[in-house]
Amino acid sequence: MTDPDPLAEAELRGLVPAVIGILVSRGADFATAEDAVQDALIAALRSWPSEPPRDRQGWLVTVAWRKFLDTVRSDGTRMRREERVMAATLAEPGASSEPGTDSVANADDTLDLYFLCAHPDLSPASAVALTLRAVGGLTTKQIADAYMVPEATMAQRISRAKSTIAGSRLNRLGELSSVLTTLYLVFNEGHSGDVDLVAEAIRLTRTLKTIIESAEVDGLLALMLLHHARRDARFGPDGRLIALVDQDRSRWDRHLIREGIEILQSALARDELGQYQAQAAIAALHADAQQVDDTDWVQIVEWYDELLALRDTPIVRLNRAVAVGEADGPAAGLAELRGLEESLPRYFAVEAHLRERAGQSERAADLYAMAAERAASVAERDHLNRQAARVRPGRKPPD
Incomplete structure (x- = not known):
């Protein structure tokens, strides 16, 4: 055959x-x-x-x-x-x-x-x-x-x-x-x-968009495209996971970013805001920043507030804490963590990031190591272990 x-x-x-x-x-x-x-x-x-x-x-x-x-x-x-x-x-x-x-x-x-x-x-x-x-x-x-x-x-x-x-x-x-x-x-x-399930999901969502008029369908498609646009930059040639802050943004697919933003803008113009549109708006603000320092964290926090009004979940609040930490400083971000359960996925990784920004290197290293123990994949575990070694005084990250 x-x-x-x-x-x-x-x-x-x-x-x-x-x-x-x-x-x-x-x-x-x-x-x-x-x-x-x-x-x-x-x-x-x-x-x-x-x-x-x-x-x-x-x-x-x-x-x-x-x-x-x-x-x-x-x-x-x-x-x-x-x-x-x-x-x-x-x-x-x-x-x-x-x-x-x-x-x-x-x-x-x-x-x-x-x-x-x-x-x-x-x-x-x-x-x-x-x-x-x-x-x-x-x-x-x-x-x-x-x-x-x-x-x-x-x-x-x-x-x-x-x-x-x-x-x-x-x-x-x-x-x-x-x-x-x-x-x-x-x-x-x-x-x-x-089978590339990312491409399959995008194909099915594109098809759905052609047969039903819905701002949320458009929002989901925009969200998928904006995330998918960064795919090639997420891993290094050796398979290492690369965090958003360290990604080579020249490797982002600008065609997908433009398409995603255009679809999102059309959806938002209908004034029927839903959770996928809000998530896509956050992704668009990340994608629109040519350099990490250009990221409009204040607007991202505002979109997280919109998302919380639509879908108030611990994961949304955890992600919002990261944005608050970038917009208003690590102390504000850590304050947002209070009341959230440590059992949440990525909780220790988020706290580690905020502690590191606050200059608490030893505590951040311990938290990165704790996060690595709960990582969902080998790539994520190795990345967090490298982060722990990087910030621990006198310790070099593994090759």
């Missing part, structure tokens, strides 16, 4: 939500339709490099529909449902038993699919996995590799998710906020395996 062209594969996966929507509109249940489309997707990846069809969506619909009917026919207890499906299909004006000739992608079907995959009864992990399969068009193996779990484990997770929402129709169950949370969870997983 010839390896598929990445661009062609991305185009193929972009057709998946519409094809699922078409099958469901013809009477297929979501779970069986999704399985059938996945089978068609695998068949396409095998045959299209040598024999690409002229009507790619029509080809997928035809093959997926046949696989759906094969599944229904193979289950004797579902024969009556098959008859109902076939009767409904043949009763449609101009419809045929060979879908693809009369099937038209419906943006509403795709939008409904986003909502269904973020169903309120699903756990965040299940919603992410189902979104990547049904909306993203990824195979179970690709998702499993991205999350570094066995394929069987991911298959069980997806199967349980589909069982949880069995019987649900494409009727936009749930909230748009759940859809956005799911997409942001995908974005924050980063890049592992052969």
Whole structure:
């Protein structure tokens, strides 16, 4: 089998939500339709490099529909449902038993699919996995590799998710906020395996932006683009994590920054402020600073105040403490830490940074070391250990 062209594969996966929507509109249940489309997707990846069809969506619909009917026919207890499906299909004006000739992608079907995959009864992990399969068009193996779990484990997770929402129709169950949370969870997983989940999250959010008008959808897309613009500067050639303050800003993607800021400005002009717009505004202020000393920390604090009004969480308050420490001095930042739990992720790292700025090097070194013990990744742990060695009197950071 010839390896598929990445661009062609991305185009193929972009057709998946519409094809699922078409099958469901013809009477297929979501779970069986999704399985059938996945089978068609695998068949396409095998045959299209040598024999690409002229009507790619029509080809997928035809093959997926046949696989759906094969599944229904193979289950004797579902024969009556098959008859109902076939009767409904043949009763449609101009419809045929060979879908693809009369099937038209419906943006509403795709939008409904986003909502269904973020169903309120699903756990965040299940919603992410189902979104990547049904909306993203990824195979179970690709998702499993991205999350570094066995394929069987991911298959069980997806199967349980589909069982949880069995019987649900494409009727936009749930909230748009759940859809956005799911997409942001995908974005924050980063890049592992052969799938770049950051790029996938951006692609799915771009698609969502084309089918629904929402300032918060735009805000989330802007936030993703602004964060993604700094990606190449976050790690050195040796794999070391590089903090924002030390990044080479010439390596930031200015095209993505401009696009993100333009999308954000358009969203803010609607005067429908939401948490993702506020977060994007903070990211934009960082991205707009040509040098770290140019950062407008006063405005960043003001945007954190807006964010707190929308979403008052300990993590937001922790991040705000950093901004206050930069805008008003380390003593003010440390005052903001009072009342927050030390168990918060990055709490010790934040306190260490503020103590270092206050000239308390020994205490800062101890806190950096404590933060390293709780680091979420090897790269972060090594970075914090280097910080501890750097500020500890008489100690040089490790190579």
